[in-house]
Amino acid sequence: MSSETGNADRTNNQGRRKFLETTALAGVATAGFGLLTACAPKEPGGKGGAGSATGAAAASAGKAVEVTPGKLDDYYLLSSGGHSGEMRIYGVPSGRTIKRIPVFNIDPMVGWGITNESKAIIGTKPSGELRYWTGDTHHVHGSYEDGTYDGKYFWVNDKLHSRVARIRGDTFECDRITDIPNVQGQHGLFPDKRDPVKRDINRTTRVFAGAEFALPLPNDGRDMDSPEKYGCLFTCLDAETMQVRWQCQVDGNMDLVATSYDGKYAASNQYNVEGGAHYEDMMSAEHDACVFFDVARIEAAIAAGRTFTIGDSKVPVVDGRKAANADPATALTCYVPIPKNPHGVNASPDGKYFVCSGKLSPTCSVIDLSQVEKWFAGQLGNPREAVIAEPNLGLGPLHTGFDGRGNAYTTLFLDSKIVKWNIDAAIAQFKGDNKAKVVLDSVDVHYQPGHGYTSMGETKNPDGKYFNSGNKFSKDRFLPVGPLHVETEQLIDISGDKMVLLHDHTAYPEPHDAIIVRADVIKTRQVYNIDEFPNATKSDKEAGIERNGNRVHIRMTSQAPAFSMREFTVRKGDIVTLTLTNLDKVEDLTHGFGIPHYNINFIVNPQETKSVTFVADKPGVYWCYCTHFCHALHLEMRSRMIVTG
């Protein structure tokens, strides 16, 4: 049911090889990575499109993943959306996009950034205008109980304006956005899995966020020409209140964040420990680090008042820089050296290890948490001794997923491969066992994978069924749609000894990290409770117009196929607030409300209330109409706004 008719030249492998040679590898060569080119694996990528052939063969061998009509997917894939500013939900294995969740963007479909309620969450300027309608989401992670998802909350970051947003698991809507003070490039994010202080609380209580770009502290015009004075902050938020609890200043630039299952540690991989402002300077050192935070110690230091503040921020900050934490007995942080500009740090499901990829080194470093604990206890001389394995996997290792059977799956950006390797074997090899079989399998992906993750792989019980590779380039994988290509997500069956590429699906640029959550973990509500909305109009009798000077409040309800007010009249210059409550109770019976030439549209789901405020600055007749199909008389569902001169 598919063909390459007329597109034969679009799928040939010449294209792929050319791409790899001229772009990624050439770029690396330009930057002078003798290390990388010397460490090219024995079977480099681009071997005649083996990936495609494998995939097609897999499908024809009965491995089809099609979810037929009437069937549901087995998993939710909750994904960031990069500089689209949104979060997304895909079904797995189908790859269908079930929801876009507007977060840092404006979405006229739901009215996000348009309704008063959403504006209050996003934040406005004194003028009432939104502060931002751009964002760059990178990582989505969920709240935990007993080492696995409880489905309550999901968090996603904005790298562009350094914010953290929370998504409710029952409605899949954003309910809070917090600005992180005194940082730029807030990149990594991870909730804790157990309270680091109150040890009996075995669920998420805090969310950690790492900042990538070093700044003058505060960034108010001082020290701009002195990068050596710049600093980066690691931030802890309260999972419930979403307030910033504390920050910790570190050396280096942070990317990803991981947390331990026992709640004791958060960690972030770091590049640019050199503190360079230009990219050549950022990669001069042979080792950067993975920095560990002893959360309980940090909070004890804060309780003891060993803090400072930065600029206008009242958030207590502790000093986690290397020089101030040389004594393990009192150290808040531990810097474990990792080869060259690492990217990605992931916690193994057995709770024992963090795996940190080299990016510009072809290695993955396995960090033994018990050794980190020993260092903090003063029982380990050099933090580097916490690295107990460092297998050579291939070019551009970035992110790692786990199958719960002792194996790890790492994305190789430059090689365009996923490599499956055994952790115990890697440890044995590191100890000197030359016969240890570390790399078990590899599969081509198309092309340049960034994040990769397994089903339930960030819990203590991964199920070992799927690995999803989020690829940064798609090039020839889908029908061409002009210069801007969609990205590729590839689903891989990891249940057997050999990985099998099952399915390509598309992702609007630019997906970063995601998690794959078993469907039964998620418990959503399909209809709101009208009492949740303090401004609800609970019956048509409560509906009407209230005027106070030039401020007018229109209280309206919707019930298919009509709005409660067939028309309403306001005066030119009035500041109008229109509050709409959807009285329909039937699941999926959503109404929209659009006002022509007033730049307003939003929806109200069953039993939901939303409001908008605008100045009635144009006299005339304006047919407000239902923009979300609701009923056989949907087209006739209107309310006439009359603006008198």
Added chain:
Amino acid sequence: MSSETGNADRTNNQGRRKFLETTALAGVATAGFGLLTACAPKEPGGKGGAGSATGAAAASAGKAVEVTPGKLDDYYLLSSGGHSGEMRIYGVPSGRTIKRIPVFNIDPMVGWGITNESKAIIGTKPSGELRYWTGDTHHVHGSYEDGTYDGKYFWVNDKLHSRVARIRGDTFECDRITDIPNVQGQHGLFPDKRDPVKRDINRTTRVFAGAEFALPLPNDGRDMDSPEKYGCLFTCLDAETMQVRWQCQVDGNMDLVATSYDGKYAASNQYNVEGGAHYEDMMSAEHDACVFFDVARIEAAIAAGRTFTIGDSKVPVVDGRKAANADPATALTCYVPIPKNPHGVNASPDGKYFVCSGKLSPTCSVIDLSQVEKWFAGQLGNPREAVIAEPNLGLGPLHTGFDGRGNAYTTLFLDSKIVKWNIDAAIAQFKGDNKAKVVLDSVDVHYQPGHGYTSMGETKNPDGKYFNSGNKFSKDRFLPVGPLHVETEQLIDISGDKMVLLHDHTAYPEPHDAIIVRADVIKTRQVYNIDEFPNATKSDKEAGIERNGNRVHIRMTSQAPAFSMREFTVRKGDIVTLTLTNLDKVEDLTHGFGIPHYNINFIVNPQETKSVTFVADKPGVYWCYCTHFCHALHLEMRSRMIVTG
């Protein structure tokens, strides 16, 4: 590879029956449609989920539509996106979303509504702020040559603010948006297929748009309480210049538009010929109409100066109201009576008929264009005689597709079915042949279909392979994601005698109309030509800073993994224009440019140039970074903006 684990209650058919009973039918009953409830078909919808069973059976019978890794889809499906304000491209048969095309919305991913170039297309207020960032796209149609798509342009309307946008077929980007004066609810849209005046030009030259909401003319505060004085305009735009050529005032509210293959006629279905302002008033008449426009006559009338203008608009308007066009010899318009609030008008591929659905009547009316031509020639007494068939199809008929084998496929909104019927048989039945077998097949869809269309079905050569049903409710078809459900698109195999439901895919609310175009028709470019951009910086040597008072122009280039300027300094209060040219020439090597806390993000595709303008109002260091993954050193790709106090 899929299951209903934990979701058994979500897919039962009780839910569907309940939904139909309590919502749509109840709503109709409330509105008092004796007609509809009396005309229920013999096999009403909701018969135990036959649709799901059929679909599953179809898949198991080898009808799977999965497009395996490395294979391309056969068709582009170009769809509107409703109040998301965007257009979309899906692959068929996979249902994968290959592209979102921002049009009437703001899209921080590409920078649409953020760059100076996109703002100029969308339109700004004197303050420089965008006029609108909401929209409601309904219909997508492409340009024609010799009765089939030439792939050059696609048009999409905005019902919310009454605009028409054009999308280039080579880049799939919006290049023009035109405001339609003196209308609201600009709903239907269709390009012509042949020049109505210069008969040798057998390609698209004009685009027609019908307005739904009647307004005071002009809508400046006059006649607001006198709906009888309101009017609706039908608009003709030039396909190349996108200027409005003329408008024609009509009676009634217009929805969809169709055009004849011979170029002579455009037509629009109409509801509310009653001119009512409330929905009960809008459906009191037994017949509304399909209004035909004799384009050549209208343009002759304009050439003869028989026009007027409305308000500030300079667009010539002709009077196409019924009373002014009673004499067929001079009539510009012909009103063909169609039962009760019709919705949808579609041209049959043989060029002979327009099919217009009843919506609140269970019928589809077949209009013989040769009879319409006779009416305009004074050879037909009553326009109603142009209706040569009116089969009873079921509840809520809306839109019709064609297979090129003489059959039509009509969506039944209330019945949640697609019905396949034979046009010749319907004509025979209308003539009195009681044995004519009109309805050949029907299939359940899930649920409440709006638009439906066939592969290449809007050309003279439909291929009869697929029908896509755009359903307005999904309810239980996908994993639940909270109160807001995604919509369902269902792909149906129409190649055999029986329709077979093949595949459900998701569509972000709210899809309306779409077209399915064979892949080889589309010829895209994968890399821009740098010379297309007058503000391009063609080499690093041309890059730099130009200052003129407090106006600063930063001319920058990108080439992986670096921007040409590692840093740049501006002063607080400067009005900064930053122009970025992507010098990378490799396909898919796109860079992003985000400025923290300045609410700016946009991308530059290979060889593309874009610019942004902002006020540098915050002193400090701002790490501008590449937001679109480009290279192994993507994270290190930054430029430091220093804003001095």
